[in-house]
Amino acid sequence: MKPELSKRIKPIVFQKGELVLDANNISKKSYFINKGILRTYFIKDGKEISEYFSGIDEWVNSPKSFMQRKKDIYYIDAIEYTEAYFINVNDLVYLFDNYPEMERYARLSMGTVFGHFMERITSIRFTSAKEKYIHFQKIYSKIYHRIPLGMVASYLGITQETLSRIRAKK
Amino acid sequence: MKPELSKRIKPIVFQKGELVLDANNISKKSYFINKGILRTYFIKDGKEISEYFSGIDEWVNSPKSFMQRKKDIYYIDAIEYTEAYFINVNDLVYLFDNYPEMERYARLSMGTVFGHFMERITSIRFTSAKEKYIHFQKIYSKIYHRIPLGMVASYLGITQETLSRIRAKK
DNA sequence: CAGAACTTTTGACCTAAATCAAATAATTAC
DNA sequence: GTAATTATTTGATTTAGGTCAAAAGTTCTG
Numbered sequence: 001m002k003p004e005l006s007k008r009i010k011p012i013v014f015q016k017g018e019l020v021l022d023a024n025n026i027s028k029k030s031y032f033i034n035k036g037i038l039r040t041y042f043i044k045d046g047k048e049i050s051e052y053f054s055g056i057d058e059w060v061n062s063p064k065s066f067m068q069r070k071k072d073i074y075y076i077d078a079i080e081y082t083e084a085y086f087i088n089v090n091d092l093v094y095l096f097d098n099y100p101e102m103e104r105y106a107r108l109s110m111g112t113v114f115g116h117f118m119e120r121i122t123s124i125r126f127t128s129a130k131e132k133y134i135h136f137q138k139i140y141s142k143i144y145h146r147i148p149l150g151m152v153a154s155y156l157g158i159t160q161e162t163l164s165r166i167r168a169k170k
Numbered sequence: 171m172k173p174e175l176s177k178r179i180k181p182i183v184f185q186k187g188e189l190v191l192d193a194n195n196i197s198k199k200s201y202f203i204n205k206g207i208l209r210t211y212f213i214k215d216g217k218e219i220s221e222y223f224s225g226i227d228e229w230v231n232s233p234k235s236f237m238q239r240k241k242d243i244y245y246i247d248a249i250e251y252t253e254a255y256f257i258n259v260n261d262l263v264y265l266f267d268n269y270p271e272m273e274r275y276a277r278l279s280m281g282t283v284f285g286h287f288m289e290r291i292t293s294i295r296f297t298s299a300k301e302k303y304i305h306f307q308k309i310y311s312k313i314y315h316r317i318p319l320g321m322v323a324s325y326l327g328i329t330q331e332t333l334s335r336i337r338a339k340k
Numbered sequence: 341c342a343g344a345a346c347t348t349t350t351g352a353c354c355t356a357a358a359t360c361a362a363a364t365a366a367t368t369a370c
Numbered sequence: 371g372t373a374a375t376t377a378t379t380t381g382a383t384t385t386a387g388g389t390c391a392a393a394a395g396t397t398c399t400g
Contacts, residue, residue, distance in 0.1 A: 044296065051288065064288070067281030096274075103273050107266075110280055111237030117287040118221065118234075124294045125327030126214065129387065149348060157295030162387055164349055299357065319378065332357055334379055 004099070008091040014038075014078035020060075021076040026069055027062035029086045036082025037143055039151065042073040050155040053079070055143045060084075080146060129158045130166050174269070178261040184208075184248035190230075191246040196239055197232035199256040206252025207313055209321065212243040220325040223249070225313045230254075250316060299328045300336050 009032070014020055020038055021027055031038065038060050040051045051074065054060045065072035066089060096103045123135045136156060137144050144152070153163040179202070184190055190208055191197055201208065208230050210221045221244065224230045235242035236259060266273045293305045306326060307314050314322070323333040 042292075044292075049292075049296070051291075064281045064285040067278060067284070072285070096277075100270065100273075103270075103277065104266075107273065107277055108237060110277075111234045113284075114237070114287075115234040115242070117284075117291070121221075121287070121291060121294065122212075122214075122219075124291065126219070159388060160348075161350085161389085165387095168349075320376095329358060330378075331359085331380085335357095338379075 004095060005087075008095070009085040009087045012084055012086050014082045014084070016078060016080050018078045019075065020078060021062055021074070023062075023071065023073055023075045026071055027065035027074075027076075028069075028089050030059050030061040030066060030089070030092065031084040031086045032059050033057065034083045034085065036084070037079045037146060038076055038082060038084075039079050039147075040074050040076050041151075041154075042075065048075075048151075048154065050151045052155070053140060053143065053147055053151075055140075079148070079151065124157065129156070129162050132156045132158065133163065133166050175257075175265060178265070179255040179257045182254055182256050184252045184254070186248060186250050188248045189245065190248060191232055191244070193232075193241065193243055193245045196241055197235035197244075198239075198259050200229050200231040200236060200259070200262065201254040201256045202229050203227065204253045204255065206254070207249045207316060208246055208252060208254075209249050209317075210244050210246050211321075211324075212245065218245075218321075218324065220321045222325070223310060223313060223317055223321075225310075249318070249321065294327065299326070299332050302326045302328065303333065303336050 011034075012031070014036070020031065023042065033054060033056055035056060038054045040054070040060070040062065041048045042051060043049070060076060062072050062074040062076065064070075065074065069089070096106070123132060127135065133152075133156060136152065140147070149163055149167075150160050153160045156163065181204075182201070184206070190201065193212070203224060203226050205226060208224045210224070210230070210232065211218045212221060213219070230246060232242050232244040232246065234240075235244065239259070266276070290309075293302060297305065303322075303326060306322065310317070319333055319337075320330050323330045326333065
Protein backbone atom coordinates (compact mmCIF):
# COMPACT_ATOMS: atom_id res chain seq x y z
CA MET A 1 0.00 0.00 0.00
CA LYS A 2 1.17 3.51 -0.80
CA PRO A 3 2.58 5.31 2.27
CA GLU A 4 0.39 8.31 1.40
CA LEU A 5 -2.63 6.10 1.81
CA SER A 6 -1.53 4.07 4.82
CA LYS A 7 -0.60 7.26 6.65
CA ARG A 8 -4.22 8.37 6.42
CA ILE A 9 -6.11 5.25 7.41
CA LYS A 10 -6.64 4.18 11.01
CA PRO A 11 -8.01 1.00 12.59
CA ILE A 12 -11.35 0.93 14.40
CA VAL A 13 -13.49 -1.72 16.09
CA PHE A 14 -17.27 -2.03 16.46
CA GLN A 15 -19.11 -4.29 18.87
CA LYS A 16 -22.15 -6.28 17.75
CA GLY A 17 -25.13 -3.95 17.48
CA GLU A 18 -23.02 -0.79 17.64
CA LEU A 19 -24.10 2.15 15.49
CA VAL A 20 -21.46 3.13 12.94
CA LEU A 21 -23.34 6.03 11.33
CA ASP A 22 -26.44 7.87 12.53
CA ALA A 23 -28.60 9.27 9.72
CA ASN A 24 -28.75 12.54 11.64
CA ASN A 25 -25.06 13.06 10.89
CA ILE A 26 -23.16 13.47 7.66
CA SER A 27 -21.12 10.46 6.57
CA LYS A 28 -17.54 11.73 6.82
CA LYS A 29 -15.63 8.47 7.07
CA SER A 30 -15.33 5.54 4.76
CA TYR A 31 -14.68 2.15 6.38
CA PHE A 32 -12.76 -0.73 4.90
CA ILE A 33 -13.85 -3.96 6.57
CA ASN A 34 -11.23 -6.39 7.77
CA LYS A 35 -13.52 -8.74 9.69
CA GLY A 36 -17.24 -8.74 10.49
CA ILE A 37 -20.36 -7.39 8.78
CA LEU A 38 -21.80 -3.88 8.57
CA ARG A 39 -25.39 -3.23 7.56
CA THR A 40 -26.71 -0.13 5.81
CA TYR A 41 -30.37 0.48 6.60
CA PHE A 42 -33.05 3.13 6.86
CA ILE A 43 -36.23 3.56 8.88
CA LYS A 44 -39.62 3.30 7.22
CA ASP A 45 -42.85 3.40 9.25
CA GLY A 46 -40.79 2.82 12.39
CA LYS A 47 -39.20 -0.33 10.99
CA GLU A 48 -35.58 -0.88 10.00
CA ILE A 49 -35.23 -1.75 6.33
CA SER A 50 -31.87 -3.21 5.31
CA GLU A 51 -30.48 -1.66 2.15
CA TYR A 52 -27.40 -3.90 1.86
CA PHE A 53 -24.73 -5.70 3.82
CA SER A 54 -20.96 -5.31 3.57
CA GLY A 55 -18.30 -7.84 4.49
CA ILE A 56 -14.54 -8.30 4.36
CA ASP A 57 -12.53 -6.16 1.90
CA GLU A 58 -15.43 -3.81 1.16
CA TRP A 59 -15.64 -0.04 1.56
CA VAL A 60 -18.66 1.25 3.44
CA ASN A 61 -20.17 4.71 3.79
CA SER A 62 -23.50 6.39 3.08
CA PRO A 63 -22.78 7.12 -0.61
CA LYS A 64 -24.84 10.21 -1.27
CA SER A 65 -24.07 11.73 2.13
CA PHE A 66 -20.36 10.95 1.81
CA MET A 67 -19.97 12.29 -1.71
CA GLN A 68 -22.12 15.37 -1.36
CA ARG A 69 -21.46 16.15 2.31
CA LYS A 70 -25.08 16.40 3.28
CA LYS A 71 -27.43 14.26 5.33
CA ASP A 72 -29.15 11.23 3.87
CA ILE A 73 -31.55 8.62 5.28
CA TYR A 74 -29.06 5.82 5.90
CA TYR A 75 -27.88 4.38 9.20
CA ILE A 76 -25.02 1.91 9.40
CA ASP A 77 -24.54 -0.59 12.19
CA ALA A 78 -22.47 -3.67 12.96
CA ILE A 79 -24.43 -6.91 12.92
CA GLU A 80 -21.47 -8.71 14.45
CA TYR A 81 -18.14 -7.75 16.02
CA THR A 82 -16.30 -5.89 13.25
CA GLU A 83 -12.73 -4.72 12.69
CA ALA A 84 -12.13 -2.07 10.05
CA TYR A 85 -9.92 0.76 8.86
CA PHE A 86 -11.29 4.16 8.13
CA ILE A 87 -10.28 7.19 6.09
CA ASN A 88 -11.70 10.69 6.41
CA VAL A 89 -13.44 12.22 3.44
CA ASN A 90 -10.94 15.13 3.51
CA ASP A 91 -7.99 12.78 3.29
CA LEU A 92 -9.64 10.89 0.46
CA VAL A 93 -10.18 14.11 -1.46
CA TYR A 94 -6.52 15.01 -0.82
CA LEU A 95 -5.49 11.68 -2.32
CA PHE A 96 -7.79 12.14 -5.30
CA ASP A 97 -6.33 15.59 -5.86
CA ASN A 98 -2.76 14.41 -5.72
CA TYR A 99 -2.99 10.98 -7.25
CA PRO A 100 -5.01 11.21 -10.48
CA GLU A 101 -4.75 7.46 -10.95
CA MET A 102 -6.80 7.06 -7.76
CA GLU A 103 -9.50 9.31 -9.12
CA ARG A 104 -9.46 7.33 -12.37
CA TYR A 105 -9.67 4.04 -10.48
CA ALA A 106 -12.62 5.33 -8.45
CA ARG A 107 -14.44 6.46 -11.59
CA LEU A 108 -13.88 3.19 -13.41
CA SER A 109 -15.01 1.05 -10.52
CA MET A 110 -18.29 2.98 -10.62
CA GLY A 111 -19.10 0.95 -13.74
CA THR A 112 -19.08 -2.20 -11.64
CA VAL A 113 -21.22 -0.63 -8.96
CA PHE A 114 -23.73 0.53 -11.56
CA GLY A 115 -23.85 -2.99 -12.87
CA HIS A 116 -24.66 -4.33 -9.41
CA PHE A 117 -27.42 -1.79 -8.89
CA MET A 118 -29.04 -2.55 -12.23
CA GLU A 119 -28.81 -6.28 -11.60
CA ARG A 120 -30.46 -5.83 -8.25
CA ILE A 121 -33.27 -3.76 -9.70
CA THR A 122 -33.90 -6.55 -12.19
CA SER A 123 -33.76 -9.14 -9.47
CA ILE A 124 -36.34 -7.27 -7.43
CA ARG A 125 -38.72 -6.57 -10.31
CA PHE A 126 -39.07 -9.93 -11.97
CA THR A 127 -38.53 -12.70 -9.51
CA SER A 128 -40.59 -14.61 -6.98
CA ALA A 129 -39.77 -14.42 -3.27
CA LYS A 130 -37.92 -17.72 -3.54
CA GLU A 131 -35.83 -16.58 -6.49
CA LYS A 132 -35.00 -13.38 -4.64
CA TYR A 133 -33.71 -15.41 -1.72
CA ILE A 134 -31.63 -17.62 -4.01
CA HIS A 135 -30.19 -14.53 -5.67
CA PHE A 136 -29.41 -13.07 -2.24
CA GLN A 137 -27.54 -16.24 -1.27
CA LYS A 138 -25.50 -15.99 -4.44
CA ILE A 139 -24.66 -12.30 -4.03
CA TYR A 140 -23.78 -12.75 -0.36
CA SER A 141 -22.40 -16.28 -0.62
CA LYS A 142 -19.73 -15.71 2.05
CA ILE A 143 -21.87 -14.05 4.69
CA TYR A 144 -25.57 -14.78 4.08
CA HIS A 145 -25.83 -17.39 6.83
CA ARG A 146 -24.59 -14.89 9.42
CA ILE A 147 -27.38 -12.37 8.74
CA PRO A 148 -30.56 -12.64 10.88
CA LEU A 149 -33.72 -13.70 9.03
CA GLY A 150 -35.62 -10.51 9.74
CA MET A 151 -32.88 -8.36 8.22
CA VAL A 152 -32.73 -10.56 5.14
CA ALA A 153 -36.51 -10.35 4.73
CA SER A 154 -36.50 -6.55 4.84
CA TYR A 155 -33.58 -6.51 2.39
CA LEU A 156 -35.58 -8.67 0.01
CA GLY A 157 -38.77 -6.71 0.52
CA ILE A 158 -40.76 -9.73 1.71
CA THR A 159 -42.18 -10.61 5.13
CA GLN A 160 -40.33 -12.67 7.72
CA GLU A 161 -43.06 -15.28 7.59
CA THR A 162 -42.68 -15.77 3.86
CA LEU A 163 -38.89 -16.05 4.16
CA SER A 164 -39.22 -18.52 7.00
CA ARG A 165 -41.53 -20.69 4.88
CA ILE A 166 -39.16 -20.50 1.91
CA ARG A 167 -36.32 -21.71 4.10
CA ALA A 168 -38.45 -24.47 5.61
CA LYS A 169 -39.19 -26.28 2.35
CA LYS A 170 -36.21 -27.72 0.54
CA MET B 171 -19.31 25.60 -23.30
CA LYS B 172 -15.57 25.02 -23.34
CA PRO B 173 -14.20 24.92 -26.89
CA GLU B 174 -12.34 21.73 -26.00
CA LEU B 175 -15.68 20.11 -25.33
CA SER B 176 -17.70 21.61 -28.17
CA LYS B 177 -14.99 20.60 -30.63
CA ARG B 178 -15.58 16.97 -29.68
CA ILE B 179 -19.34 16.71 -29.70
CA LYS B 180 -21.40 16.23 -32.85
CA PRO B 181 -25.14 16.36 -33.56
CA ILE B 182 -27.12 13.25 -34.48
CA VAL B 183 -30.77 12.44 -35.18
CA PHE B 184 -32.79 9.27 -34.56
CA GLN B 185 -36.15 8.44 -36.09
CA LYS B 186 -38.93 6.95 -33.98
CA GLY B 187 -38.18 3.28 -33.34
CA GLU B 188 -34.56 3.53 -34.47
CA LEU B 189 -31.96 1.49 -32.59
CA VAL B 190 -29.31 3.66 -30.93
CA LEU B 191 -27.26 0.89 -29.37
CA ASP B 192 -27.33 -2.85 -30.03
CA ALA B 193 -26.40 -4.97 -27.02
CA ASN B 194 -24.12 -6.97 -29.31
CA ASN B 195 -21.85 -3.95 -29.57
CA ILE B 196 -19.84 -2.02 -27.00
CA SER B 197 -21.29 1.36 -26.00
CA LYS B 198 -18.66 3.78 -27.32
CA LYS B 199 -20.68 6.97 -27.54
CA SER B 200 -22.52 8.98 -24.94
CA TYR B 201 -25.56 10.94 -26.16
CA PHE B 202 -26.83 14.22 -24.77
CA ILE B 203 -30.51 14.61 -25.64
CA ASN B 204 -31.73 17.86 -27.07
CA LYS B 205 -35.24 16.73 -27.99
CA GLY B 206 -37.09 13.41 -27.85
CA ILE B 207 -36.88 10.31 -25.66
CA LEU B 208 -34.45 7.40 -25.61
CA ARG B 209 -35.20 4.14 -23.87
CA THR B 210 -32.68 1.76 -22.32
CA TYR B 211 -33.98 -1.82 -22.27
CA PHE B 212 -32.95 -5.44 -22.25
CA ILE B 213 -34.47 -8.69 -23.47
CA LYS B 214 -35.78 -11.25 -20.99
CA ASP B 215 -37.61 -14.37 -22.16
CA GLY B 216 -37.99 -12.78 -25.58
CA LYS B 217 -39.64 -9.68 -24.18
CA GLU B 218 -38.30 -6.15 -24.04
CA ILE B 219 -37.98 -4.87 -20.48
CA SER B 220 -37.52 -1.12 -20.12
CA GLU B 221 -34.78 -0.21 -17.66
CA TYR B 222 -35.26 3.56 -17.80
CA PHE B 223 -36.13 6.45 -20.09
CA SER B 224 -34.08 9.56 -20.83
CA GLY B 225 -35.30 12.95 -21.98
CA ILE B 226 -33.99 16.41 -22.70
CA ASP B 227 -30.66 17.48 -21.14
CA GLU B 228 -29.73 13.96 -20.09
CA TRP B 229 -26.68 11.90 -20.98
CA VAL B 230 -27.37 8.38 -22.24
CA ASN B 231 -25.13 5.34 -22.73
CA SER B 232 -24.97 1.76 -21.48
CA PRO B 233 -23.11 2.58 -18.24
CA LYS B 234 -21.19 -0.61 -17.56
CA SER B 235 -20.40 -1.17 -21.23
CA PHE B 236 -19.34 2.45 -21.72
CA MET B 237 -17.14 2.66 -18.64
CA GLN B 238 -15.52 -0.74 -18.89
CA ARG B 239 -15.47 -1.09 -22.68
CA LYS B 240 -17.09 -4.47 -22.76
CA LYS B 241 -20.49 -5.77 -23.84
CA ASP B 242 -23.50 -5.56 -21.55
CA ILE B 243 -27.16 -6.58 -21.94
CA TYR B 244 -28.64 -3.17 -22.73
CA TYR B 245 -30.15 -1.94 -25.97
CA ILE B 246 -31.07 1.71 -26.49
CA ASP B 247 -33.71 2.92 -28.92
CA ALA B 248 -35.66 6.08 -29.71
CA ILE B 249 -39.30 5.96 -28.70
CA GLU B 250 -39.93 9.16 -30.61
CA TYR B 251 -38.01 11.35 -33.08
CA THR B 252 -34.90 12.44 -31.17
CA GLU B 253 -32.17 15.04 -31.65
CA ALA B 254 -28.98 14.65 -29.66
CA TYR B 255 -25.27 15.36 -29.50
CA PHE B 256 -22.75 12.63 -28.96
CA ILE B 257 -19.19 12.34 -27.73
CA ASN B 258 -16.87 9.40 -28.20
CA VAL B 259 -15.58 7.59 -25.17
CA ASN B 260 -12.00 8.32 -26.27
CA ASP B 261 -12.67 12.03 -26.43
CA LEU B 262 -14.31 11.94 -23.04
CA VAL B 263 -11.28 10.19 -21.56
CA TYR B 264 -9.07 12.82 -23.19
CA LEU B 265 -11.08 15.54 -21.52
CA PHE B 266 -10.97 13.77 -18.16
CA ASP B 267 -7.19 13.43 -18.50
CA ASN B 268 -6.67 17.07 -19.34
CA TYR B 269 -9.34 18.76 -17.28
CA PRO B 270 -9.25 17.37 -13.74
CA GLU B 271 -12.27 19.50 -12.81
CA MET B 272 -14.30 17.47 -15.30
CA GLU B 273 -13.23 14.24 -13.68
CA ARG B 274 -14.11 15.69 -10.28
CA TYR B 275 -17.49 16.85 -11.54
CA ALA B 276 -18.22 13.41 -12.97
CA ARG B 277 -17.29 11.74 -9.69
CA LEU B 278 -19.39 14.07 -7.58
CA SER B 279 -22.45 13.72 -9.76
CA MET B 280 -22.24 9.96 -9.16
CA GLY B 281 -23.57 10.70 -5.68
CA THR B 282 -26.80 11.94 -7.22
CA VAL B 283 -27.07 8.96 -9.52
CA PHE B 284 -26.53 6.62 -6.58
CA GLY B 285 -29.29 8.40 -4.76
CA HIS B 286 -31.67 7.83 -7.66
CA PHE B 287 -30.82 4.15 -7.85
CA MET B 288 -31.35 3.64 -4.14
CA GLU B 289 -34.63 5.53 -4.25
CA ARG B 290 -35.79 3.39 -7.11
CA ILE B 291 -34.89 0.17 -5.31
CA THR B 292 -36.97 1.36 -2.37
CA SER B 293 -39.82 2.32 -4.65
CA ILE B 294 -39.83 -1.14 -6.21
CA ARG B 295 -39.56 -3.07 -2.96
CA PHE B 296 -42.20 -1.51 -0.79
CA THR B 297 -44.96 -0.08 -2.86
CA SER B 298 -48.15 -1.29 -4.50
CA ALA B 299 -48.55 -1.22 -8.27
CA LYS B 300 -50.51 2.00 -7.99
CA GLU B 301 -47.87 3.71 -5.84
CA LYS B 302 -45.20 2.58 -8.30
CA TYR B 303 -47.10 4.24 -11.11
CA ILE B 304 -47.52 7.45 -9.12
CA HIS B 305 -43.79 7.44 -8.33
CA PHE B 306 -43.03 6.89 -12.02
CA GLN B 307 -45.19 9.89 -12.94
CA LYS B 308 -43.29 12.00 -10.44
CA ILE B 309 -39.84 10.88 -11.58
CA TYR B 310 -40.74 11.31 -15.25
CA SER B 311 -43.11 14.25 -14.83
CA LYS B 312 -42.09 15.88 -18.13
CA ILE B 313 -42.27 12.84 -20.38
CA TYR B 314 -44.36 10.10 -18.78
CA HIS B 315 -47.42 10.74 -20.94
CA ARG B 316 -45.37 10.20 -24.11
CA ILE B 317 -44.27 6.69 -23.14
CA PRO B 318 -46.44 3.75 -24.37
CA LEU B 319 -48.28 1.82 -21.66
CA GLY B 320 -46.56 -1.48 -22.36
CA MET B 321 -43.11 0.05 -21.88
CA VAL B 322 -44.18 1.71 -18.64
CA ALA B 323 -45.57 -1.59 -17.36
CA SER B 324 -42.30 -3.44 -18.04
CA TYR B 325 -40.38 -0.57 -16.41
CA LEU B 326 -42.54 -0.90 -13.30
CA GLY B 327 -42.39 -4.68 -13.30
CA ILE B 328 -46.17 -5.09 -13.48
CA THR B 329 -48.41 -6.42 -16.25
CA GLN B 330 -50.00 -4.21 -18.89
CA GLU B 331 -53.45 -5.25 -17.71
CA THR B 332 -52.76 -4.11 -14.16
CA LEU B 333 -51.40 -0.77 -15.35
CA SER B 334 -54.37 -0.27 -17.63
CA ARG B 335 -56.75 -0.87 -14.72
CA ILE B 336 -54.80 1.53 -12.49
CA ARG B 337 -55.10 4.22 -15.12
CA ALA B 338 -58.81 3.50 -15.62
CA LYS B 339 -59.89 4.25 -12.06
CA LYS B 340 -59.27 7.74 -10.73
C1' DC C 341 -29.38 -20.36 35.43
C1' DA C 342 -33.96 -18.36 35.33
C1' DG C 343 -36.77 -14.92 33.50
C1' DA C 344 -37.16 -11.39 30.00
C1' DA C 345 -36.77 -10.07 25.51
C1' DC C 346 -36.14 -10.94 21.18
C1' DT C 347 -36.32 -14.15 16.81
C1' DT C 348 -38.20 -17.70 14.08
C1' DT C 349 -41.78 -20.91 12.91
C1' DT C 350 -46.46 -22.49 12.01
C1' DG C 351 -51.43 -22.02 10.94
C1' DA C 352 -55.70 -19.87 9.06
C1' DC C 353 -57.36 -16.58 6.19
C1' DC C 354 -57.38 -12.68 2.79
C1' DT C 355 -56.10 -9.61 -0.98
C1' DA C 356 -53.40 -7.50 -4.80
C1' DA C 357 -51.87 -8.60 -8.85
C1' DA C 358 -50.97 -12.35 -12.32
C1' DT C 359 -52.83 -15.19 -15.91
C1' DC C 360 -55.81 -16.40 -19.56
C1' DA C 361 -59.02 -14.94 -23.00
C1' DA C 362 -61.29 -11.93 -25.86
C1' DA C 363 -63.04 -7.41 -27.36
C1' DT C 364 -61.94 -2.60 -28.66
C1' DA C 365 -59.10 1.09 -30.11
C1' DA C 366 -55.34 3.19 -32.31
C1' DT C 367 -51.40 3.14 -35.60
C1' DT C 368 -49.09 1.88 -39.62
C1' DA C 369 -48.57 0.39 -44.21
C1' DC C 370 -49.99 -0.39 -48.71
C1' DG D 371 -58.79 5.02 -46.97
C1' DT D 372 -59.02 0.44 -45.73
C1' DA D 373 -56.75 -3.75 -44.30
C1' DA D 374 -53.36 -5.34 -41.18
C1' DT D 375 -50.73 -4.73 -37.21
C1' DT D 376 -50.05 -3.33 -32.74
C1' DA D 377 -51.61 -1.37 -28.36
C1' DT D 378 -55.04 -1.00 -24.82
C1' DT D 379 -59.03 -2.29 -22.21
C1' DT D 380 -62.25 -5.34 -19.92
C1' DG D 381 -63.79 -9.68 -17.69
C1' DA D 382 -63.28 -14.12 -15.17
C1' DT D 383 -60.32 -16.85 -12.52
C1' DT D 384 -56.13 -18.20 -9.97
C1' DT D 385 -52.30 -17.70 -6.89
C1' DA D 386 -48.24 -15.90 -4.39
C1' DG D 387 -47.45 -13.62 -0.73
C1' DG D 388 -49.40 -10.56 2.95
C1' DT D 389 -51.77 -10.14 7.51
C1' DC D 390 -53.02 -11.54 11.99
C1' DA D 391 -52.32 -14.55 15.83
C1' DA D 392 -50.01 -17.57 18.64
C1' DA D 393 -46.48 -21.08 19.69
C1' DA D 394 -41.75 -22.53 19.91
C1' DG D 395 -36.81 -21.36 19.89
C1' DT D 396 -32.84 -18.48 21.01
C1' DT D 397 -29.96 -15.25 23.27
C1' DC D 398 -29.31 -11.80 26.54
C1' DT D 399 -28.91 -10.12 31.28
C1' DG D 400 -28.55 -9.80 36.14
